[in-house]
Amino acid sequence: MAKKLTYFELNGLAEPIRYILYYTGQKFEDVRNDLRKWPIKEIKDSLPFRQLPIFEEDGRVLHQSIAIARYVAANTELLPSDPWQQAVLDAAVLTMYDFDEPKEEFRNKLYDEHLDFYFSRFEKQLKENNGHFGGKLSWADFILVGIVECSNLFLEDNIEKNYPQISALMKKIQNLPGVKDYIRDRKPYGIPEI
Numbered sequence: 001m002a003k004k005l006t007y008f009e010l011n012g013l014a015e016p017i018r019y020i021l022y023y024t025g026q027k028f029e030d031v032r033n034d035l036r037k038w039p040i041k042e043i044k045d046s047l048p049f050r051q052l053p054i055f056e057e058d059g060r061v062l063h064q065s066i067a068i069a070r071y072v073a074a075n076t077e078l079l080p081s082d083p084w085q086q087a088v089l090d091a092a093v094l095t096m097y098d099f100d101e102p103k104e105e106f107r108n109k110l111y112d113e114h115l116d117f118y119f120s121r122f123e124k125q126l127k128e129n130n131g132h133f134g135g136k137l138s139w140a141d142f143i144l145v146g147i148v149e150c151s152n153l154f155l156e157d158n159i160e161k162n163y164p165q166i167s168a169l170m171k172k173i174q175n176l177p178g179v180k181d182y183i184r185d186r187k188p189y190g191i192p193e194i
């Protein structure tokens, strides 16, 4: 089954998907477009919603980074078979995106207040669930790490520094087999120089 992930020469929305693919040992083509040349009309016009990432497998195309991450975790230990457990992880991931894209209630609040609202609750969940969202390593853990790493690149900070459970989860994921080697060898890119 030929798998291809297409995104930009960036960590961004594709990085947790890459981590999951490397950790679970799935071979894939890692296609990276140069943002400085974007938009490349023929590529953009070919995309379902004119945005990246997309994931292709056997002639089929999947868009939306969360759907892709969940799909590549399917049939691995990172996605439980129990529907309740699956829904718990979906809820965790959707909440991470609520953090990442603040809703009205938070738009006028200070960033630290917004961060603490979510991160103190993530801390509690992790503490009560063996250091993971849902009791054991799952695709949801990878998504949080991707979001935190991305925020850190943009803010030039370590936003997780006061949250020991989140810090520990990040270290754990970054040191997983497959992920560790990928991180060691990747280019130190993150924010495009435009």
Ligand SMILES: N[C@@H](CCC(=O)N[C@@H](CS)C(=O)NCC(=O)O)C(=O)O
Residues within 6 Å of the ligand: 012, 013, 039, 044, 050, 051, 052, 053, 063, 064, 065, 066
């Ligand atoms: N909700 C979508 C958002 C996709 C998205 O915003 N992609 C951006 C890059 S992070 C993009 O393709 N930007 C280039 C463009 O719109 O032309 C997802 O999670 O996949």
